Amino acid sequence: xxxxxxxxxxxxxxxxxxxxxxxxxxxxxxxxxxxxxxxxxxxxxxxxxxxxxxxxxxxxxxxxxxxxxxxxxxxxxxxxxxxxxxxxxxxxxxxxxxxxxxxxxxxxxxxxxxxxxxxxxxxxxxxxxxxxxxxxxxxxxxxxxxxxxxxxxxxxxxxxxxxxxxxxxxxxxxxxx
Numbered sequence: 535x536x537x538x539x540x541x542x543x544x545x546x547x548x549x550x551x552x553x554x555x556x557x558x559x560x561x562x563x564x565x566x567x568x569x570x571x572x573x574x575x576x577x578x579x580x581x582x583x584x585x586x587x588x589x590x591x592x593x594x595x596x597x598x599x600x601x602x603x604x605x606x607x608x609x610x611x612x613x614x615x616x617x618x619x620x621x622x623x624x625x626x627x628x629x630x631x632x633x634x635x636x637x638x639x640x641x642x643x644x645x646x647x648x649x650x651x652x653x654x655x656x657x658x659x660x661x662x663x664x665x666x667x668x669x670x671x672x673x674x675x676x677x678x679x680x681x682x683x684x685x686x687x688x689x690x691x692x693x694x695x696x697x698x699x700x701x702x703x704x705x706x707x708x709x710x711x
Contacts (some may be wrong), residue, residue, distance in 0.1 A: 537563055541543070548637060557570050560580060560594075561590070561594035564588040564589065564590055564594065565573060565588075565590060565594070567584075567588060568581065568584055568590060571584045572584075573665060573691075574592040577693075579610075591623070610640075611691075612688055612691050612692060612694065613691065614690065614691035614694040615687045615688070617661070617663065617689070617690060618659060618661050618685075620659060621629055621657075621658070621660060622653065622656040622659060622660040622661065623658025623660075623661045623662075624637035624642075624643060624649045624653060624660075624661070624662050624663070624664045625637055625638065625639045625642040625643065625644055625662075625665060625689065626642055626643045626644070626645065626648075626649045626662060626663070626664050626665060626669065627642040627643075627644070627665040627667070627671060628645070628665075628667055628668065628669045629667050630642065630665075631643045631644035632644050633645055633647075633648040637649060637652060639663075639695035642665060645669075645671075645672060645673075646662065646664070646669055646671065646675050646686065646696070647671070647672070647673050647674070647675045648678070649674075649686075650662065650675055650676065650677060650681060650684070650686075653678050653681060653684050654678070654680040654681055656684070657683060658682070658683025659680075659683070660683065660684045660685070660688075661684075661685045661686075661687070662684065662685070662686040663687065663688070663689035664686065664687065664689060664692075664694045665689050665692060665694070666689075666693055666694060667695070668694075668695040668696075668697050668701075669692065669694065669695065669696050669697065670695065670697050670698075670699065670700065670701045671697065671698050672702075
């Protein structure tokens with residue numbers, strides 16, 4: 535049995551139709567190409583661009599074989615930076631913190647701005663650790679020469695998002711038209 539590859543491009547859009555024989559063989563070959571791409575170019579990680587280019591997300595959904603991506607697979611993992619055993623450290627937790635706290639791991643601050651202000655003049659070994667979650671910037675964070683050497687980073691590989699957006703407290707209720 536001779537397998538043929540045909541690529542049909544539509545004049546409108548960038549859709550491609552792949553054909554290499556039976557659907558299961560076709561998908562397994564594409565999955566093999568994707569795995570080969572991951573091994574030969576490891577700097578691309580899961581290489582989702584190749585995954586989608588090969589049509590593994592749509593064409594091979596019902597075929598036993600490759601594991602499909604989920605949105606969490608496509609999100610890069612939060613980096614794990616070393617934490618300082620010495621020096622000045624403050625912790626920030628937007629959900630559970632309070633800016634009147636001392637900024638310790640058990641009594642974190644609420645905002646990055648408050649932590650940066652408290653870290654002024656503490657030298658190059660000053661650290662602000664952001665705990666997991668979304669940190670909304672409620673005001674401009676002023677970083678000056680007094681903060682020289684300050685490091686702001688996620689804590690121990692926790693996933694952190696710093697957002698300039700406003701947190702909405704939406705309460706939905708049914709509406710009759």
